[in-house]
Amino acid sequence: GENVEQHPSTLSVQEGDSAVIKCTYSDSASNYFPWYKQELGKRPQLIIDIRSNVGEKKDQRIAVTLNKTAKHFSLHITETQPEDSAVYFCAAGGNEKLTFGTGTRLTIIP
Amino acid sequence: GAVVSQHPSRVICKSGTSVKIECRSLDFQATTMFWYRQFPKQSLMLMATSNEGSKATYEQGVEKDKFLINHASLTLSTLTVTSAHPEDSSFYICSASQEGHTQYFGPGTRLTVL
Numbered sequence: 001g002e003n004v005e006q007h008p009s010t011l012s013v014q015e016g017d018s019a020v021i022k023c024t025y026s027d028s029a030s031n032y033f034p035w036y037k038q039e040l041g042k043r044p045q046l047i048i049d050i051r052s053n054v055g056e057k058k059d060q061r062i063a064v065t066l067n068k069t070a071k072h073f074s075l076h077i078t079e080t081q082p083e084d085s086a087v088y089f090c091a092a093g094g095n096e097k098l099t100f101g102t103g104t105r106l107t108i109i110p
Numbered sequence: 111g112a113v114v115s116q117h118p119s120r121v122i123c124k125s126g127t128s129v130k131i132e133c134r135s136l137d138f139q140a141t142t143m144f145w146y147r148q149f150p151k152q153s154l155m156l157m158a159t160s161n162e163g164s165k166a167t168y169e170q171g172v173e174k175d176k177f178l179i180n181h182a183s184l185t186l187s188t189l190t191v192t193s194a195h196p197e198d199s200s201f202y203i204c205s206a207s208q209e210g211h212t213q214y215f216g217p218g219t220r221l222t223v224l
Contacts, residue, residue: 102153
């Protein structure tokens with residue numbers, strides 16, 4: 001089955017700086033890569049996703065890049081703000097089922 | 111759009127009792143619903159996938175007789191934890207997808223078994 005690794009497990013950045021979270025996956029059949037943001041005690045919220053026919057996607061301060069050959073994808077958050085503090089999960093899947101990474105706890109330092 | 115509700119949000123029960131959790135897609139028809147379990151500060155672990163009108167597909171290591179899943183309609187799936195024990199205490203989250211891959215999550219149910 002699919003195996004997703006996520007790094008780093010914790011990340012602290014100064015407000016206004018950029019944050020990058022990286023994930024690798026093992027199953028070359030995976031073709032869908034969403035990123036979720038989860039605040040403490042809340043549901044995961046989809047923030048951006050990318051499909052395997054696209055190499056990069058951007059939505060305001062958030063971008064995701066995908067390298068199918070290397071089987072890795074990354075989340076980039078620019079101009080970070082305190083409200084970006086949360087746990088971020090990457091996931092990889094095909095045929096609807098998703099395998100999640102272990103999560104990154106992002107802390108934005110004011 | 112794409113709102114998923116879950117009920118109850120929190121439940122405390124005695125060991126040996128059964129607990130039912132409901133997951134509803136409020137504004138779309140969910141062809142597939144998923145049940146996850148999340149321990150504190152850990153990732154989402156998929157327990158099972160259910161399609162409306164058919165039996166759920168359980169992940170390896172998940173006891174299907176203990177975690178009963180019913181997906182009776184395109185907007186409702188239920189998870190019943192039977193004969194709950196303290197080790198079943200966890201955060202249970204459902205998600206629903208309409209087509210393709212995008213999953214929308216419910217708010218979760220925190221189960222505490224005494």
